[in-house]
Amino acid sequence: MKKYRLMSPGPTPVPEKVLLKMADTIIHHRTPQFQVVLKEVSEKLKKVFCTANPVFIFASSGTGAMEVSVVNLLSKGDKALVVRGGKFGERFGEICQAYGVEVVAYDIESGKAADPAMIKKLLKDNKGIKVVYSTLCETSTGVVNDIKGIAKEVAATDAVLVVDAVSGLSADELKTDEWGVDVVVSGSQKGLMLPPGLSFLSLSKKAEKLVETSNIPKYYFSLKAAIKAYAKNDTPWTPAVSLVIGLNGALDMMLQEGVDNIVARHARLAKATRAAVKALGLELFAVNPSNAVTAVKVPQGVDGGAIVKKMRDEQSITIAGGQSELKGKIFRVAHLGYMDEYDIIASIAALEMVLSQLGYKVELGKGVAKLEELLK
Numbered sequence: 001m002k003k004y005r006l007m008s009p010g011p012t013p014v015p016e017k018v019l020l021k022m023a024d025t026i027i028h029h030r031t032p033q034f035q036v037v038l039k040e041v042s043e044k045l046k047k048v049f050c051t052a053n054p055v056f057i058f059a060s061s062g063t064g065a066m067e068v069s070v071v072n073l074l075s076k077g078d079k080a081l082v083v084r085g086g087k088f089g090e091r092f093g094e095i096c097q098a099y100g101v102e103v104v105a106y107d108i109e110s111g112k113a114a115d116p117a118m119i120k121k122l123l124k125d126n127k128g129i130k131v132v133y134s135t136l137c138e139t140s141t142g143v144v145n146d147i148k149g150i151a152k153e154v155a156a157t158d159a160v161l162v163v164d165a166v167s168g169l170s171a172d173e174l175k176t177d178e179w180g181v182d183v184v185v186s187g188s189q190k191g192l193m194l195p196p197g198l199s200f201l202s203l204s205k206k207a208e209k210l211v212e213t214s215n216i217p218k219y220y221f222s223l224k225a226a227i228k229a230y231a232k233n234d235t236p237w238t239p240a241v242s243l244v245i246g247l248n249g250a251l252d253m254m255l256q257e258g259v260d261n262i263v264a265r266h267a268r269l270a271k272a273t274r275a276a277v278k279a280l281g282l283e284l285f286a287v288n289p290s291n292a293v294t295a296v297k298v299p300q301g302v303d304g305g306a307i308v309k310k311m312r313d314e315q316s317i318t319i320a321g322g323q324s325e326l327k328g329k330i331f332r333v334a335h336l337g338y339m340d341e342y343d344i345i346a347s348i349a350a351l352e353m354v355l356s357q358l359g360y361k362v363e364l365g366k367g368v369a370k371l372e373e374l375l376k
Contacts, residue, residue: 002316007347009139009167009293009320011189011196012337014246015253018193022246029241035233037248042230044251045200048169048192048259049184051176055202056226059240062166062187064221065199067095069162069183072223073131073210076100081122081132081159083114083150086140087323088164092133099216104129110141110326111295113288116149123157130210131160136168140323142286142295142332144172148179155180160207166190166199170254171266171292171336182207188243191262191292193250193337197243203227266291269335269344272374276348276367277333280355285330292336293320297329302358304328310357315350341375 006013027033045055058064070092074080080101082093085108093103104126108114114134123129132154137144147163154161162183165174169184170191176184181204188198203211203223211223225236254262270291274284277296285295298304305328308321322330333347348367355362 005317007334008318009334015338018246018249021249022242029239039233041248049176049202051202053202053204054230055200058199060199062199065185065201068201068221070095071216071218072214074101075215079129081129083134086138088135111285113143114145116153119150120153129159133162136163136165137172137290137292139167142289142293144290151179151181167292170262172290173263191337194246197240272371273335273344276370279370280362280367293332293334295330295332299360302360307331310354317347317350345371
């Protein structure tokens with residue numbers, strides 16, 4: 001028997017104490033008891049999101065919150081600038097197009113980050129853009145974008161900035177209010193250390209003005225309904241009660257560690273992972289790598305799919321492969337959420353063995369040695 005390790009960029013491991021909280025007797029969601037939990041969670045989420053603005057909770061995956069940001073901020077025929085440098089930037093564009101929103105695309109070569117200066121130029125050249133969509137961490141490529149720089153350019157206009165921090169929240173630095181980010185969307189199954197099923201959206205006053213004028217049809221994902229319920233410490237529809245209770249425990253763990261300390265921990269693990277990968281003679285894919293996940297180019301002559309399969313089936317460690325045009329060309333190892341040094345050490349040790357089995361010349365122990373040197 002081997003211990004199973006989840007080293008994918010979502011879902012990520014869930015702490016045992018959080019699992020136990022979710023296993024407790026369920027309570028009704030329209031009771032004072034649950035309202036106490038919901039109020040606590042709402043206040044704690046603000047601290048993790050680094051905002052004084054409300055953070056709304058939806059029973060959906062992170063894509064649900066992405067859709068919320070489109071159908072509530074825009075109207076049919078409006079313009080949105082979408083930063084597309086991977087699958088999740090592309091997803092913002094696809095949601096916009098599904099609702100009749102005109103997309104001004106800023107296409108970036110996979111593995112590279114957005115240039116704030118280009119955002120400034122596109123906003124100047126395309127009058128009437130109402131919303132700018134970007135990812136913090138583009139999970140499919142392992143890239144982190146300069147959200148601080150992008151926010152500065154967007155704040156100088158009438159446009160609103162929406163950031164997908166589904167995987168980047170708590171891993172990569174994101175000072176929502178300080179930087180002037182209007183909307184942050186995220187999900188439960190990444191840095192928040194929960195199973196999939198919850199999504200989140202923070203909303204600035206500037207963005208709330210767009211909610212008042214949006215005419216795209218919506219019902220379940222209505223921010224007007226969410227705002228009305230939030231004022232009463234409630235939700236418009238049935239919440240995922242057990243997940244919210246688990247979230248309360250996960251947020252306690254995060255706030256005890258401290259948001260800045262969590263980001264620093266992720267940065268430390270990410271730096272060590274990248275150094276270990278390079279020590280094995282492998283090449284990083286992302287030019288500006290995220291603290292959440294390390295994307296690695298598959299070495300020539302090696303089957304990228306086999307790396308992921310052997311890691312999972314023989315080493316009991318789940319990592320992620322590439323998506324779409326990157327399938328078979330990269331693999332991704334996460335250092336996100338409830339992970340520590342020993343999870344990384346085990347993963348690199350297993351990777352060394354798998355690469356050796358697949359015919360890649362590797363000095364066993366070299367990557368692990370580099371990790372121990374940096375993490376001691």
